[in-house]
Amino acid sequence: MSNAVQPPAEGASTEIDAETAPNEPAASADDGGAQSEPMTTETVAAETAETVAAGPEAGAEAESPRTSETLSDGGEVTSENAETDGETDREKAHAAEAELSPRASSSPPADGADGTDGTDGPVPSADEGSTVVDSSDAAPPPKPMSPELARISAALEAKERVAGKVIGWNKGGFHVAVFGVAAFCPKSQMELANPKKAAAYLDRELEFRIIDIKDDGKRVVVSRVPVLREDRSGILQQLRDKAKSGEPVEGTVRSVTDFGGFVSLGGGLEGLVHRSQITRHRFSEPREVLSTGQSVRVVVLKVEKNGERISLSMKALEPDPWQDVEERAKIGDAFQGTVVRRADFGVFVEVFPGVEGLLHESQLPIGRKLSDDDYSEGKQVEGWIREVDAQRNRLSLSLREVAATDPWKGIHDRYSEGQDAEGMVEQIANFGVFVQLEPGLTGLLPASATGVAAGGRLDRMYRPGSSVKIVIDSIDAKRKRISLALPGAKLEGTKADLRDYQNKLKEESGPSLNAMAAAFERLKGSSS
Template sequence: MTIRRRRPGDKKPDETTPSKPEAASQDTVTEAQPLPQPEVGVPATPPPAVEAPIVVAEPEPEAPPAEETDEDFGALFEESEKSQNQPRGDLEPGDSVVGTVVAMTEDSVFVDLGGKSEGVISRREFEDSDGALTIEPGAEIKAFVMSLRNGIELSTVVGSGQHGNEQLRDAFASKIPVEGKVVAVNKGGLEIKIGNQKAFCPRSQIDIGFASELEGYIGQVLRFRITQMEGTRNLVVSRRILLEEASAELAEETRAKLAEGAILEGRVRNIQDFGVFVDLGGIEGLVHTSEISWEAVANPSSLVKMGETVKVQVVRIDEAANRISLSIKRAQKDPWAAMSAGSMEGSVRKGTVRRLESYGAFVELEPGVEGLLHVSEMSSRRIKHAREVLSVGEQISVNVLEVDQKTERIRLGMTETGDTSWAAVDSNIKEGALIEGTVERIERYGVFVKLSEGVTGLVPGHATGKERGADFNKFYEIGQEVRVVVQSIDTAQRRISLSMTAVAEVDERENLKEYRQLSSANEEAEKPMGILGQLLSAKLDDLKKGDS
């Protein structure tokens, strides 16, 4: 019989109708007839071998190609879709992925994740308040794997209204961020609305630091992580966890560009009396009060505000102590750089008193440039504190005595004090002179003696004649008259050094001088007179005798 392949479209033969026999030919194989069986007891004689004829099969004509139907195309497309959206073996719910938007429909956005895998995100996540799309094909986005049950389901955030309880459970199980709106403040924290569900965020979980003013959060839409979930209620969320994770990621990027001398931008996180803490991006540094501005800073809060973005320079990195020192003023123009020391020294400048200390006053000559006016330059009299002469904010004229640009220091002097008492010091008081004065002040290191109006000198402890470490209050009283010797006079610094032990030496010298003068007079009186004197003396003697 002929072996024939049924072509597509051929009708299947009816099994109840016998097929017509085909004519035998040389090219067909006929059915062999059975050989006669030998009689019983008679040995069978094998039949002679018959060589089987070689049969050459007739080539069958090619079947025409089958036509594709709409059903076949739909099946192929569905199969292709399934193969493209097969989950990658390295993905798990909760994983963070980055992909490229390849297509968008009315409901979905398709994202190429690489490795012949595509994820799907709800289109609503990329629509603004007016319903307009905020992305376009080719855009790179970051999302989270929500589920792998029906391909790769992605989401940038859960809770914006289109997610149900099932998505919230997935977000809780996979630690995916949820989006919620702060609707109220209660005793322990914030009340959050996530989709149609209410959640609670404890005060300690609102921010990395302590959240003090909770009312300011009302109305804000923030991201949280669900930390506790019982059924679809009693949701407890944390914003702090997400902030800390984001901070850790930023810290890695910041460390790559962190170096001494680098200029960076940061956000003011905390303000203290001693300085300002600035967040550089996951890493905090301290700007000391002296590094906030080139001008004097009394209160850091007067120059910077919480949350303000500032430009800083990295001054020092102490990895062992995990400390970073920053400077705001060094990231700005240095006023000292443009200043010429030669043009300032010897000049008279107007300035403003900014600070007063026991040793002097700091006077601002121009923004960021200050000089020190020592107390010895303020008055001829001794003063304990600069506030005895000047006040903060006062405008004064000063003489620039010395400028040191390396140390950024300027020494100033008063141009007009109205005090001329020191002008006559050299003529009225001489070094080595023994004079009388009045005890004006007693200190542990010596005694101040007023010599004249506006002129005071110091008797150092070793020049009092008392034992070292003695309490001078036991020997002297304020207003007591004392005799002192002028040891040295420094009119530039307005200082006079006195001594009490030198008084005895001066007295001895004066006594010796008087003795010598007296002795010299006696010797002159005892010298012999001349001839005339002798004659006169004799004549006088005779007259005395005649009278007697």
């Protein structure tokens, strides 16, 4: 009859109950419950050796790693120590079970999780005090990335631009569809400056840059600012280059003001076409020529303050009307034009498109004044061209008949000093009366020679447009001046008298003698 300890049933505890004390008899399965000898230290050791020798078939469950029953100092197994160790192991098992997450618990059981450890024998349960290590505590494998999110991630790493369509907005920014994935663009990232009204972006496809991917792709953040900065830098350099070459650029009128129009050049850059640079043709206000949304071609005049101030011109692309003005306008030619503006000294008349001439107040018809309604803006006037200076872009006009040729050419053939003449009073000045001898030829009758007492009013005796008889006092063709006097006035000490005296001396002394020689000859003759 063998005294080997029988292996416990599956799931049964190997703890020694306090009721089976060593001094009390234990029933044996072989003798049908006969009394056995009391268990001593030697008996326990002998039975344990037999169990080990029997192999795993006889005592696999007896080799549970859950606890190792220790012997007391007296050589006997103490139930107090075994019971305490069992309670500690059960607490550890329960703690391990509590740490298992729901997601981990739904995973397929690993080796040993179903009660086996991969060997032929069962693995003790948690109730038996064994420490359970569940492989489901390890991090789950990463979820595969969708093709769309993979494209977005690649664009983020490569810092590439992506096309996105604005599909909505809220207070903080805009919802953008990128590769079929909903992304978000903060309001501050939509423009370099303040963004437009949100509705202006709706359903528009724009270029963005991916700046962040959060929550495994559930939140994608995009921005237009890097794209706009790149575009701005490139366009700004192009504008600087074209400002040097004079090459025109295309633009769109964004707004029109009283002083000109602002033109969008792309990349967030805008330039101003001042009203003086819009066109060579006459207009009242810029809105007559420009309108919002209009496509225009301009020339870049200046780029200042790193693109913050750009000056443009549309007029520079029009042909210069002054290039052939000398062929179209000759002195003495008649003209017909429109008064475009008035000044204190005269009015400016547009003779040809882009060509304006000055009608000085002295060239108004005799008796007319600059304040007359006939010379207000928009009125049509007819007259003659007095002078053309294409190099200085100047044109002088007159409403009085102008000589077709230079009246000073051959002046001494037509007039001589002391000659009686008749003219027409042109205008009155404080220092005298201007008298027209012929178109383009005017002389001055000094106030001292008018016969009016000093301080008297000349306009009472000499009215503009009236006829007056005069005498040619002197002619200075080089300075284009003619001095006049009234008939009957003795021209004492005039240049004519001096010239007559000099001529008389020449005749008396002969052609080879000068004035000094002639005087010497006269003295010589008188002495003899």
